[in-house]
Amino acid sequence: MNKQFFIETFGCQMNEYDSEKICGLLYSQGYLETMDNRDADLIIYNTCLIRENAEKRLYGKLGAIKKLKMDNPSKIIAVCGCIPQNDEIREFILKKFPFIDLIFGTNTYDRLPELLYDIELKNKRVVSILKDSDELKEDLPKNRKFSHKAFVNIMHGCDNYCSYCVVPYTRGREKSRNFHDIVEEVKDLGLNGYKEITLLGQNVNSYLFESDKTYNFADLLRELNEIESIDRIRFISSHPKSVDDDFIKAMKECKKVCNQVHLPIQSGSTKVLKEMNRKYSRENYLEIIRKLKKEIPDVAISSDFIVGFPGETEEDFQETLDLVKEVRFDSAFTFLYSIRPGTPAGRREDQIDEKIKHERFDRLLDVLYPIFEEINISYIGKTVELLVDNVSKNDESYLTGRTDTNKIVHFKGDRNLLGKLVNVKIEKAKTWYMEGTRIE
Numbered sequence: 437m438n439k440q441f442f443i444e445t446f447g448c449q450m451n452e453y454d455s456e457k458i459c460g461l462l463y464s465q466g467y468l469e470t471m472d473n474r475d476a477d478l479i480i481y482n483t484c485l486i487r488e489n490a491e492k493r494l495y496g497k498l499g500a501i502k503k504l505k506m507d508n509p510s511k512i513i514a515v516c517g518c519i520p521q522n523d524e525i526r527e528f529i530l531k532k533f534p535f536i537d538l539i540f541g542t543n544t545y546d547r548l549p550e551l552l553y554d555i556e557l558k559n560k561r562v563v564s565i566l567k568d569s570d571e572l573k574e575d576l577p578k579n580r581k582f583s584h585k586a587f588v589n590i591m592h593g594c595d596n597y598c599s600y601c602v603v604p605y606t607r608g609r610e611k612s613r614n615f616h617d618i619v620e621e622v623k624d625l626g627l628n629g630y631k632e633i634t635l636l637g638q639n640v641n642s643y644l645f646e647s648d649k650t651y652n653f654a655d656l657l658r659e660l661n662e663i664e665s666i667d668r669i670r671f672i673s674s675h676p677k678s679v680d681d682d683f684i685k686a687m688k689e690c691k692k693v694c695n696q697v698h699l700p701i702q703s704g705s706t707k708v709l710k711e712m713n714r715k716y717s718r719e720n721y722l723e724i725i726r727k728l729k730k731e732i733p734d735v736a737i738s739s740d741f742i743v744g745f746p747g748e749t750e751e752d753f754q755e756t757l758d759l760v761k762e763v764r765f766d767s768a769f770t771f772l773y774s775i776r777p778g779t780p781a782g783r784r785e786d787q788i789d790e791k792i793k794h795e796r797f798d799r800l801l802d803v804l805y806p807i808f809e810e811i812n813i814s815y816i817g818k819t820v821e822l823l824v825d826n827v828s829k830n831d832e833s834y835l836t837g838r839t840d841t842n843k844i845v846h847f848k849g850d851r852n853l854l855g856k857l858v859n860v861k862i863e864k865a866k867t868w869y870m871e872g873t874r875i876e
């Protein structure tokens with residue numbers, strides 16, 4: 437009988453993608469996936485360290501499976517991803533949860549088969565961590581979640597050292613993948629029926645690969661735009677400091693590059709941005725938005741916000757609210773500032789009171805949400821092209837797709853439309869989604 441594994445993934449798309457590779461590796465070893473951890477021979481948590489609540493959730497999960505392991509000691513319990521990359525936290529976990537059998541990091545998941553072999557053979561705990569991705573293999577089997585859209589990693593790591601962020605310490609130095617390998621991978625996906633690709637990196641705009649010549653992110657977009665079988669190209673995330681005119685020009689020229697940019701601002705105050713080490717000002721950001729909207733009039737802009745960064749005053753926060761009103765974002769992720777181990781901002785003594793953080797957070801949503809809804813309402817009456825992703829969770833006669841601008845739309849349709857491009861006329865709009873009727 438095949439062995440079974442259960443995997444739970446926390447955090448960003450990069451972790452989701454790493455989990456697809458972990459699953460692919462396990463399938464290649466004869467494992468099958470189960471959705472019930474009680475049936476699993478191997479339980480894996482692919483973890484995230486970006487905010488404290490992601491860390492706490494892992495501890496909750498580990499506490500809860502302790503009994504499973506006690507009842508069945510042959511089960512292998514593994515923790516991987518960003519959390520074990522931090523030396524202190526890894527030591528803490530190893531001590532606090534003695535039943536963990538395997539720990540591996542963001543740069544060693546390709547070694548999983550040999551690590552499992554070691555556990556079974558030597559019957560002892562195995563820990564495998566590397567700080568950088570230099571030795572990480574790219575051409576791993578992947579068990580992709582969808583058959584019509586796929587992630588493609590274009591770079592590893594991050595060198596930006598935003599003062600609040602733990603990623604440069606967990607994912608190592610920034611390193612761009614080989615341009616030609618990426619192009620081949622996308623061609624291959626196209627041949628296998630994939631319609632949409634999402635290029636992944638902590639700052640895709642700083643992509644740079646030198647071989648026969650130098651290739652930047654705009655070059656990559658232009659090259660991928662030529663691949664006939666691919667319909668849509670997305671990318672996440674961009675860093676405002678690296679957005680240049682060539683990139684905006686490439687976005688405008690390339691028909692397959694979706695009219696959507698996720699451009700995290702974090703704060704609308706130049707003072708706070710400086711303390712965050714973001715390397716752009718409020719004015720720089722507004723100038724990028726002005727250019728993007730001028731060149732690509734129907735572009736959708738989304739962002740990330742951190743509320744309650746150390747030393748953030750009421751005036752700083754007001755600047756964030758004013759900027760939101762000026763830019764009119766299509767959507768956003770909003771976060772309460774969370775102290776992260778080893779980061780400069782975490783050591784500051786002027787941390788903001790939790791009550792004030794929550795109050796500002798609510799005020800930010802009060803400004804953001806009506807704008808999201810107003811923008812969605814402006815789609816009513818328009819016909820949009822959707823790539824159909826899923827059958828609706830609540831009603832199986834409904835399907836869910838995304839517009840070029842990354843808006844979620846529900847419409848009535850048959851499941852044979854999954855993975856296809858369809859036209860839908862928008863009739864209803866809410867803060868986070870729209871509804872419409874298919875036009876044949």
Ligand code: 5AD
Pocket residue numbers: 486487600601602700702740741742771772773774775776
């Ligand atoms: N606290 C709160 N939010 C954070 N982010 C990164 N680090 C922190 C932190 N310490 C947010 C940023 C980033 C997103 C991925 O997570 O907004 O863009």
Ligand code: SF4
Pocket residue numbers: 594595596597598601602603604638639675
């Ligand atoms: Fe973290 Fe900044 Fe790097 Fe994004 S760019 S991963 S926020 S350090």
